[in-house]
Amino acid sequence: MAARTTGGRVTRRRVRTRADLLDAAFAVFAAKGFGHVSIEEVCQAAGYSRGAFYSNFDSLDELFFALYRERAELIAEQVSGALAVDGPDLDVPAAVDRVTEVLLLDRDWLLVKTDFLVHAARDPAVARTLLEHRARLRRAIADRLGRARGHCALPAVLGDADGAAHAVVAAYDGVTTQLLLDGDVARARGWLKQLLTALLTDGSGTTARAERIV
Amino acid sequence: MAARTTGGRVTRRRVRTRADLLDAAFAVFAAKGFGHVSIEEVCQAAGYSRGAFYSNFDSLDELFFALYRERAELIAEQVSGALAVDGPDLDVPAAVDRVTEVLLLDRDWLLVKTDFLVHAARDPAVARTLLEHRARLRRAIADRLGRARGHCALPAVLGDADGAAHAVVAAYDGVTTQLLLDGDVARARGWLKQLLTALLTDGSGTTARAERIV
DNA sequence: ACCTTCGGATACATCGGTGTATCCGATACA
């Protein structure tokens, strides 16, 4: 049994070890991809023996899951923060800038996240977790969009703010794919900005337009 | 050496075996994901021994690569075909229907393709191959869009037809991600239709609008 | 039909990873 459910001693050494293992795992997973990584490798990268691993986790899957949860939580907070900066009115380009900063900057995270997606695509239980996480993000976006609705009209094709949020997430996912392949962050940010502008404005120039980057 | 470069006998038994292995590999990869699959498993699924495998391929990677090439080629042809149906004028909704039919119907293919993406994201050489493939598709789309340009104006934010093609591919990738998670093909097609409509029309109703599905 | 070449099967040696049982130094609490 790895997860300390019983309320024994706190043992700060343990939490340190666990954190070290998670950090090392992040690096190793990003570099080689889940599925091409052995427990041994993670331990070696973290500077611990396999005994330490089994004392903290039951399996590679469990560690991978824990790792994803941790980082995803972090990102979600950052995104919420970036969306909450403005007042009641929404400055679309500025918000897009801040959000892409958080979402597209860390290539390692994108790699791990995609690995997790692939994992989830084959395991309904995992998929549900990921879907919930995405739904939370979408709700945050829809709320933000809704609050600024009077200010900038959304194109009718997308339906309500929720539909628009879906579109935003899809755009983000699409750009992520391209970024994973060419590794060009600046370009990706440019594309994302364009896409979001095209999606969130009615095309008649109500809100600011992104300049073309390419 | 596996690849028959020397011009020896043709041996139709060999091509059959190779095809069987590729088919079995497709099923196994789709089910378990590259990285969680052993050579042994593929052989077992195909009904051959490992000797047959090593006689046809050098490694799992090589087989995976060959598999991807084969299927990607197939899909590319189908998409080109679907785009070529119309006359000089482009019927956007109809074309979208036909293309999504090809692109979103086969979940197994999406799974394998995503595995390949993950693979490519960590290997520049592989990434180049995939990028070229995507560029070909994009060009086909841009051509099609360009031919119909007079008919339906593109929104200015996306720039030229090439920019629009980029956007189309991004939308497709974004919807794919969602589809991988919830497995709802009908919904995915609806979203894709909406997204493309939002992206490819100027929002003033020049071309037909997709009805909301959700 | 022959026989040469080919292709897949079988057997074997090896290796790396896994999980577990046990041990000993570290750590928290009195």
Added chain:
DNA sequence: TGTATCGGATACACCGATGTATCCGAAGGT
């Protein structure tokens, strides 16, 4: 500071996958 518990290290037995060398039946040419 003593001590009971904890946490990570070490050692071991095991398994499954790998790659190769060899063998024999199958296919194709003449």
